[in-house]
Amino acid sequence: MNGIDIKFLEDSFKKYYFNHFDLITSPQRTSEREFGYQKFNSGMFRHISLKDNKELHLLFIQNIPSDVYCSNAYYAFPNSPMSEKDWKEADLIFDIDAKDLNLPCRKNHTISICNECNEVSKDTGQCIKCNSTKLEKKSLPCKNCIDASKIEVNKLSNVLINDLGIDKENIHVYFSGNEGFHVYVYDSQFQQIGSKERSELVDYIMFRGAIPETFGMKKFKPNRSLFPDFNQKGWNGRFSKYVFGSKSKRSKIISELLDNGYPSFQKTLDDVSENIGVKIDPNVTMDIHRIFRLPGSINSKSGLTKILCTDLTKFDPYADACFLNDEPVEVLANCPIEFKLKNKKFGPYDNEKISLPTYAAVYMICKKLATIA
Amino acid sequence: MLVLGQDEKAKYPFLADAGEYLKDKGFSLVQFGSDPVLKLSVEKALHRIKVASAGGIYKSDIDKDGQASKDYVLEREVFSFLLAIVLIKLTGMSTLIKRFALAEARRAEIYLEKDLGNASNKSKIDLATRIIYDLFNIEITKENDFFVIPVSDYLKHSVTFHEREWKLINRHVENGKVFLTPDKTVRLIRKELGNYISSKIINAPKPSMIPGLENIVDELISISKKLTPTYTITTGEYPPCIKHAIDVLEKGENLPHSGRFMLATFLLSKGQTVPQIVPLFKNAPDYNPRVTLYQLNHLAGTSGSATKYSCPSCEKLKTQDLCFITKECDNIINPLQFGKKRT
Ligand code: SF4
Ligand SMILES: [Zn+2]
Ligand SMILES: [Zn+2]
Numbered sequence: 228m229n230g231i232d233i234k235f236l237e238d239s240f241k242k243y244y245f246n247h248f249d250l251i252t253s254p255q256r257t258s259e260r261e262f263g264y265q266k267f268n269s270g271m272f273r274h275i276s277l278k279d280n281k282e283l284h285l286l287f288i289q290n291i292p293s294d295v296y297c298s299n300a301y302y303a304f305p306n307s308p309m310s311e312k313d314w315k316e317a318d319l320i321f322d323i324d325a326k327d328l329n330l331p332c333r334k335n336h337t338i339s340i341c342n343e344c345n346e347v348s349k350d351t352g353q354c355i356k357c358n359s360t361k362l363e364k365k366s367l368p369c370k371n372c373i374d375a376s377k378i379e380v381n382k383l384s385n386v387l388i389n390d391l392g393i394d395k396e397n398i399h400v401y402f403s404g405n406e407g408f409h410v411y412v413y414d415s416q417f418q419q420i421g422s423k424e425r426s427e428l429v430d431y432i433m434f435r436g437a438i439p440e441t442f443g444m445k446k447f448k449p450n451r452s453l454f455p456d457f458n459q460k461g462w463n464g465r466f467s468k469y470v471f472g473s474k475s476k477r478s479k480i481i482s483e484l485l486d487n488g489y490p491s492f493q494k495t496l497d498d499v500s501e502n503i504g505v506k507i508d509p510n511v512t513m514d515i516h517r518i519f520r521l522p523g524s525i526n527s528k529s530g531l532t533k534i535l536c537t538d539l540t541k542f543d544p545y546a547d548a549c550f551l552n553d554e555p556v557e558v559l560a561n562c563p564i565e566f567k568l569k570n571k572k573f574g575p576y577d578n579e580k581i582s583l584p585t586y587a588a589v590y591m592i593c594k595k596l597a598t599i600a
Numbered sequence: 601m602l603v604l605g606q607d608e609k610a611k612y613p614f615l616a617d618a619g620e621y622l623k624d625k626g627f628s629l630v631q632f633g634s635d636p637v638l639k640l641s642v643e644k645a646l647h648r649i650k651v652a653s654a655g656g657i658y659k660s661d662i663d664k665d666g667q668a669s670k671d672y673v674l675e676r677e678v679f680s681f682l683l684a685i686v687l688i689k690l691t692g693m694s695t696l697i698k699r700f701a702l703a704e705a706r707r708a709e710i711y712l713e714k715d716l717g718n719a720s721n722k723s724k725i726d727l728a729t730r731i732i733y734d735l736f737n738i739e740i741t742k743e744n745d746f747f748v749i750p751v752s753d754y755l756k757h758s759v760t761f762h763e764r765e766w767k768l769i770n771r772h773v774e775n776g777k778v779f780l781t782p783d784k785t786v787r788l789i790r791k792e793l794g795n796y797i798s799s800k801i802i803n804a805p806k807p808s809m810i811p812g813l814e815n816i817v818d819e820l821i822s823i824s825k826k827l828t829p830t831y832t833i834t835t836g837e838y839p840p841c842i843k844h845a846i847d848v849l850e851k852g853e854n855l856p857h858s859g860r861f862m863l864a865t866f867l868l869s870k871g872q873t874v875p876q877i878v879p880l881f882k883n884a885p886d887y888n889p890r891v892t893l894y895q896l897n898h899l900a901g902t903s904g905s906a907t908k909y910s911c912p913s914c915e916k917l918k919t920q921d922l923c924f925i926t927k928e929c930d931n932i933i934n935p936l937q938f939g940k941k942r943t
Contacts, residue, residue, distance in 0.1 A: 391751060392776020416752040416776060424755035431768040441770040460774045 231599045232592050233267040237291045239589050244287045251523035253283045259301040263518045264292035276306040293527035296518035316418040322511035323379045324407035325372035336367045347561045365594045367566040368545045380408050382505045386432050390461050402544045404526025404533040426513045434504030437496045444492040451481050469503045530589035551586035557600040558588050610662050610674040611711040613681035614797050633812025644680035652703030655882030689806045690817045693824035701798035709786050716782035736792050747785045748777040757788045839938035840924040852883040858920045864899050865911040911936050
């Protein structure tokens, strides 16, 4: 990114920070957290400890960071090197990202930027100009992607509340600032469990590693009375809804399952996992030393804010998480696909000089689809 | 701490305070070296250690409810346990501690399971859940026929198990709790129970030699020395799948039949004999020497069937969840090729 673009982004971010300290509040037990930040075109600064909101705001003002992060873990010595931090516990965190959902709409709103010749084109496997395969993919706003991610968030909440006994009030859903959601679970029985245990929770939530016996199928002397039923709690109930569909079909489908036999039941389970397992990123939840984008900070991949969603159903990230101003800026834009921000349509632009509101200019520059003219 | 009845002390002797128990009964350790009546307890203690070191579980003279015809039978149960610890301390052999603790944990498991499953006797259930709470800080409550424990506690203990059955997804989970049957509940804490007993032995003060018991201690030392070599079986350069299987067995966890098959055929192909392999299976939860011997002989082709079975391919093992490939495996197609330079 060139110096002029960086200057513009920093100015825009700075204005946002000044006007929205109300959105940037330090997490509970601030002094036990590790913070980190990045500046445009520079590496990561980690192992920072802060006392309170005031110190946090100072970090923003002094550094004008492109991204700010905070650990979900609590440490005795957050600013020591990792091995000496003395890990105490960590909030449970889940990452749901539209790019992991394999949705058919992806190709319609993905742009390829060639690393060799900078050619911008609709999603391809190869640069249309120089045939290079070194392409950077950028995804533009898509309602379908957000809606699908919301469905996963709701599936996750359901398992967290009903199966894992977590209080609804302790589940906080944040828009990630790009194309997904971060789900935080506070004060649960899982605060102190380690990485291996979290990985087991992940498998449970994703419906991975199930054996036929758990869902009623036995290798020897199978018995139809062992199959799950609709009124059962947990995965047995969800399994019933998905596999049997309706009460009237249950009996017939059990007969089919029994006819197909034990080995093919594993395929049924794979299918269940694929369709009703919750699609979370396993690595994120397992990692107990990670730092996560700080709520209220801007995501430099998009210029959108990571923000708490109080009403997920109504939440529209491309309007509700877009806090930058409307001041017009001249940019050179190159974006073959139309997109919407703050309910306004933009593009397509074919290497043209145009005037855009700041929020749209920032969005495009962050996505490498425009530069200041 | 728990207040235990005589029968409960017989079932769970590791909960009794050794010094106090002897004092209560009006005995001192030295008397066990000479008093002919107390000698019976010494013999029992020796027997208890011998059975444990051979990989078995000592069979008590009490029934499954901890009852016995005479009070002194109960007393002798506790004495023999306490004395066994004294004897083991006197030998100073850590192999004996390991084996004895494991065997005693298994023995206690039988009673815990029985107590938990005792639907008609609430005080028995309470005792078992109290023991589990006091020792391992796991809160167990009863719901209908099941024992429920917090998911986080379940995970802390179950993550070390290798069988898929123990994955959380294969348990009934509701409202932050896991539902378990009595046997699974007890199985969950097996390792901790073993650790608890062995730490109790390790932390017990080493007594000075009791006159009259020298021969018994010598006998135990020589038994222990003969045991040690079976553990060196793992030192060769074995592939990860085999190391893992041995590991599972040594921890006393269950290795599926396919895993036992792989391990046995592998070791047989490496030129080990059936008697050399048998001890490996001794810690298995369902160990039965006769069956194991029969199965191994069968695989080795020394019994009835003429076929000699060979070790399954890596591909096959992958489908059975037995493969733990590392880069040392280097594209081999059968574990037997592991570590051999190929041209
Ligand atoms: S690749 Fe073969 S030898 Fe290596 S762990 Fe897997 S099964 Fe064993
Ligand atoms: Zn190109
Ligand atoms: Zn989409």
